Amino acid sequence: MSKARRSNDWGFPRWRGYGSARDAQQVRLCDRHGCEKPGDCPAPKSPNSPERWYFCSEHAGEYNRNWDYFQGLDAEERAAREQAEQRDADGFKGSAFYGWGGPGDGSRSRDEMRALAVLELESDADFEAVRKSWRRLAKENHPDIRPGDADAAARFQAIQAAYDVLRVAEERRTWKPDVAAGRGG
Numbered sequence: 001m002s003k004a005r006r007s008n009d010w011g012f013p014r015w016r017g018y019g020s021a022r023d024a025q026q027v028r029l030c031d032r033h034g035c036e037k038p039g040d041c042p043a044p045k046s047p048n049s050p051e052r053w054y055f056c057s058e059h060a061g062e063y064n065r066n067w068d069y070f071q072g073l074d075a076e077e078r079a080a081r082e083q084a085e086q087r088d089a090d091g092f093k094g095s096a097f098y099g100w101g102g103p104g105d106g107s108r109s110r111d112e113m114r115a116l117a118v119l120e121l122e123s124d125a126d127f128e129a130v131r132k133s134w135r136r137l138a139k140e141n142h143p144d145i146r147p148g149d150a151d152a153a154a155r156f157q158a159i160q161a162a163y164d165v166l167r168v169a170e171e172r173r174t175w176k177p178d179v180a181a182g183r184g185g
């Protein structure tokens with residue numbers, strides 16, 4: 001008496017792994033003449049065209065290196081198209097400040113960068129320089145040194161806030177979980 005076998009293909013979720021089908025898979029070959037690799041990188045046949053070439057990654061890289069968006073245009077048309085493209089792209093250039101590629105090496109937040117500017121420091125200043133600048137500026141703008149000067153009082157508060165931002169960031173950077181848990185370090 002043979003044992004009844006239960007199929008794993010029924011219902012949802014799919015119990016069998018993807019790609020375990022025994023059917024032949026359709027593979028599109030690279031459109032480069034003589035290449036036998038799979039063509040899984042689409043590339044436009046011409047600007048603003050829905051038609052695509054399908055290259056392997058090696059030939060897609062070659063195609064992209066040699067791509068000329070302005071191919072087939074005379075010099076005047078090329079200049080006009082380039083100017084229009086640049087005009088449209090200038091809006092993105094203005095927003096580059098807010099991206100990851102802002103000032104500094106990427107290890108400081110925007111608030112830390114503002115705090116460094118308030119303390120009149122460069123973006124790569126270490127915490128010892130922060131402390132020295134904070135003391136110098138705090139002494140110059142302290143309300144006891146300059147009584148009745150509202151600008152100095154506001155500047156003193158900004159200096160204190162900037163120092164607090166940088167102090168907390170430095171503590172966060174140098175904090176060790178093993179030392180905080182009492183396990184040594």
